[in-house]
Amino acid sequence: MEHKELPAAKSTASAWKRAVGIALAVVLACTYIIVRTYLDIYPSADMTYRSANYEVEVQRNGDLKIREHIDVTLKKRGKPWRQLYQQYRLDPGQLTAITGVSVKNTTTGETYTQADPVVPGSQSTSLWDSTYAGHWYIKRAGVSTKTYDPERDKPDVSGGYSDQYPTIEIGWNIPATDDTDSMGYSSVGI
Numbered sequence: 001m002e003h004k005e006l007p008a009a010k011s012t013a014s015a016w017k018r019a020v021g022i023a024l025a026v027v028l029a030c031t032y033i034i035v036r037t038y039l040d041i042y043p044s045a046d047m048t049y050r051s052a053n054y055e056v057e058v059q060r061n062g063d064l065k066i067r068e069h070i071d072v073t074l075k076k077r078g079k080p081w082r083q084l085y086q087q088y089r090l091d092p093g094q095l096t097a098i099t100g101v102s103v104k105n106t107t108t109g110e111t112y113t114q115a116d117p118v119v120p121g122s123q124s125t126s127l128w129d130s131t132y133a134g135h136w137y138i139k140r141a142g143v144s145t146k147t148y149d150p151e152r153d154k155p156d157v158s159g160g161y162s163d164q165y166p167t168i169e170i171g172w173n174i175p176a177t178d179d180t181d182s183m184g185y186s187s188v189g190i
Helices: 007-041 125-132
Strands: 047-058 064-074 081-089 102-105 111-114 135-140 167-177 180-189
Touching (some): 167 180
Antiparallel strands (some): 047 064, 135 167
């Protein structure tokens, strides 16, 4: 005996498939709109750390030799990236000076040399890349372009000037970069 499907059953199954397809499309569209709205309201940072590793070695005189290895992701923004930096607050009970700094771009293998601090932005990309990139600097944080001096810029526990515990910035001038998934650096300091 042969069993034949009734025409009404075919149209009901077809209607269910169409309804499920439409519902799925609506859910996907709503999810997309919610995610896009969230990302517009709460954008992620322009620079993020892929990794940050620190090795600390205590020297015989009590100083700490710190090796830092970082890898960052840089997102596209309104202007190219030209400098990366980190800041450290000097405090007699924790960090009194920063010396013996060296910086290496672990992505290219290039060892950076120290240079005077420079404010990036007004230079052409070719001038920046040929003159300023490939160098690192150390300075008092803020608008100063004066190179950090451990004697002059040490913490003033007597409160002799307004910035009793100065913040020191160590930065590296990178080639002008619009964006990159990975850029690595190693630095050493005592």
